[in-house]
Amino acid sequence: MQTITHQQAFDLLKKYNKDSFHIQHALTVEAVMKWYANELGYGEDAEYWGIVGLLHDIDFELYPAEHCLKAPELLREAGVGEDVIHAVCSHGYGITVECGATIDVEPEHEMEKVLFAADELTGLIWAAALMRPSKSTKDMELKSLKKKYKAKGFAVGCSREVIARGAEQLGWELDKLLEMTIHAMAASEDEIRAEMTAEGLD
Numbered sequence: 001m002q003t004i005t006h007q008q009a010f011d012l013l014k015k016y017n018k019d020s021f022h023i024q025h026a027l028t029v030e031a032v033m034k035w036y037a038n039e040l041g042y043g044e045d046a047e048y049w050g051i052v053g054l055l056h057d058i059d060f061e062l063y064p065a066e067h068c069l070k071a072p073e074l075l076r077e078a079g080v081g082e083d084v085i086h087a088v089c090s091h092g093y094g095i096t097v098e099c100g101a102t103i104d105v106e107p108e109h110e111m112e113k114v115l116f117a118a119d120e121l122t123g124l125i126w127a128a129a130l131m132r133p134s135k136s137t138k139d140m141e142l143k144s145l146k147k148k149y150k151a152k153g154f155a156v157g158c159s160r161e162v163i164a165r166g167a168e169q170l171g172w173e174l175d176k177l178l179e180m181t182i183h184a185m186a187a188s189e190d191e192i193r194a195e196m197t198a199e200g201l202d
Helices: 006-016 020-039 043-055 071-077 082-090 110-130 142-150 160-170 174-198
Strands: none
Touching (some): 006 020, 006 071, 020 174, 043 082, 071 082, 082 110, 110 142, 110 160, 110 174, 160 174
């Protein structure tokens, strides 16, 4: 198992990502992954789950047309282990990227399935949170998120098909995935805001 530290992973992320939106998304997915690790009985691996979440979009800002195809090269150059590289690439499974390639790295471990399911969903939940008076996930309820999820014109960049496929791969009802991810984001929201402020990106 790869022993890259959080700080090394964060420095690597920032080498290729400068946009505050992408950094916030990476920190959000990191926190959500750590929350899920603890919730699903993988507490001793929570840091590892988090690092995979932090690095999952490492190639997206500079190489959007080669998303999940360029990542292995960037990660290998930094000495990141093949287990992390497989996990990072697996979140694009079945998706055809702009250059025309379809990502064929299948999520195998439960951690990879959680990443696949939660990645798109965090974007949808955050978009829904920003529409709320509180601008927060902390007071969000499942029923209000489901309304946004079903609204075809809302957050069109967040693929409902990918989210639904993610729940299916985990063997979960969609509602379970939605509710747990709301809790995961609510639990980490303050910490992420503080990290963004510390980075001068708020």
